[in-house]
Amino acid sequence: MRGLFFGLAGIGLSMTYSILNFANFSHGDLITSGSFAGMSVTYLIAGIGTEANLVSLLLVGAGGSVFGASLGIGVATSPLAVVAGVIVAGISAILLSLFIDRIVYRPIRDRSGITLLITSIGVAFALRYLIQFVFGPARRGVTASGSVPSVAIPAFDGIVNVNLHEVSLFVVAVSLMAGLHFLLQRTKLGKAMRAMADNKDLAQITGIPTERVVRFTWIIGAGLAGVAGYMFVIWNGTLHWFQGWILLLPVFAAVILGGIGSIYGAIVGGLIIGMTMSVSVIWLPTGLSRAAAFLIMIVVLLVRPQGIFAGRTTA
Template sequence: MDVAETYSDGRRLLVERPAVGLLGVALLYLFVDLMLRLANVPVELMGVEVIGGTLAVSTFGRFLLDGLIVGLVVGLAGVGLSMTYSILNFANFAHGDYVTTGAFSGWIAAYLVGAFTLGVEEPIGRLLMIQAPSLVSAFSSPLAIVVGIILAGLGAVLTALFLDRIVYRPMRDKGGIPLLIASIGVALALRYAIVFIFGTGSRGVTATGSIPEVAIPTGDGTIPMNLHEGTLIVAAVVLMFGIHFLLQRTKLGKAMRAMADNKDLAQVTGIPTERVIRATWIIGGALAGIAGFLIVLERGTLSFNIGWRLLLLIFAGVILGGIGSVYGAMAGGIVIGIASRVSLVWIPSDFARVAAFSVMILVLLYRPEGLFGGVKTA
């Protein structure tokens, strides 16, 4: 394509979709403003600062790190939601409550193991209700964290398989809309079952005072990162690479990709579709539960609505990446997470979610199918 054709295509795009041009101007302004802020160069017009300002590199680096942490959790949980949509053809609104279920399951296990390994004498009832004093950290009781991650995934998997057996499987031939509506009911039932057992109060679950930190040096300061944040990043990246390996190098992954592309053809060619569906619930539930455990590990607090609060970000990441694409869910989640934190350069923290959804809308104006649109499962 020569320069003339490129110019012609760009001009046609701006004429047919002027919102794209406005998006480009806005992004250019924000980029220039950010560069000027990092260089501590304010630009004033008639005594009013119109662009630039002051922003420490260490502060911006912390925003990026926080955004990466949130994005990895959103992307990890979004994999299961994307797989459910591409293979079962419905948007599962109960997915956020699988995140919550996994978080509670994992932290019950972590508390039991932590109390045993640390020699803490607490009544078993208080440990099962996660009401003991905060005693678990990745430094003081790494075994508790490992067991918690495993049991978080297992708890969410058992919940997902049970609900599929009693709710989704009997309705599987009814279409996507009835399943979607059923998933809303399932979400409410799960959420308030957790409230009935554990109550509505938030719990501080990690021993934050004993967590080692490392300081990443910058030109004007340091970016602190503690062991829990590092654990989250490593675990999420390893799991994402594991999903990549499963999809590309295993028979199950190939069967999942085939079923996502054409379910009827997959059945004709002898692919065991029920087994693939079961594997979808297992993988999606496990990743959702582990994501819930990890975000609680990083934040240090656990509440009944943690999954519900993440659900909208998960949906935003999946839609941004291209619904039905696993890689799109990962990339979209990371973009949404970073956008929600980097936006704090310009707006108050109360509007961070608004910024994340604005990024999703603006990108979809340019690419309606999403970043990885058309790439099913893989």
């Protein structure tokens, strides 16, 4: 499940690099922004008919004013609220990314990648502390975890219980990845994006509307980031203002491991990083799970410095 999140979130990061040619350090805070926006709507819908204050619901229970468990938030207990949250998480992240691109990135798009990278770090700090100012600094539980139904799946040495939140994350992530594959390989927009990633100047000469491609790059990348962040929160059950920042490094590791600029590489790299972090706790202390994931990345890159999908910038 963690690997699916890293892969889904890493797609947008990889697309930004391959088409806009810079590492977007504000990507993690787009994940957080989408999570909070989606959860605000989820709280609002789940809180209809309760005594919870409207402002408290919109602020996702800031200050412990209302809790997700008391609202019965979950895929099984409040499916309409969760579906609305997924939609709003994606749309809000898209609108925010388009606004930031219009105000911040577009005026300096012709500058070097380092300039854009440093600018993205500034945008990340601005978003992060704006989220903290509005929603508060407290970590909060946002789901009614005790009431999540599970499904027993036969395994090699017994039974594995998979709860409905895990199933939901799997279905959403795989569906979006499959949809993106279809878009890249079967549509004019996808072919234009692949052409621009391969050679921007040649794409402009041949009449490809590069500005439109850039706009859809932000739309797709940010939309996936927002949905991924929201589904991760539903699966994990907690939400806090610097969550995206903490998750950004493993997402970067997944993108680099898969081959930076490769969308399919980001998916495979995310699965490897996520599974390594989860499986390593069998042999290592929990605090070293991230170190184990980065060690795997280093070992793979020593053997194949270009990443797993080297040379495949968009496919």
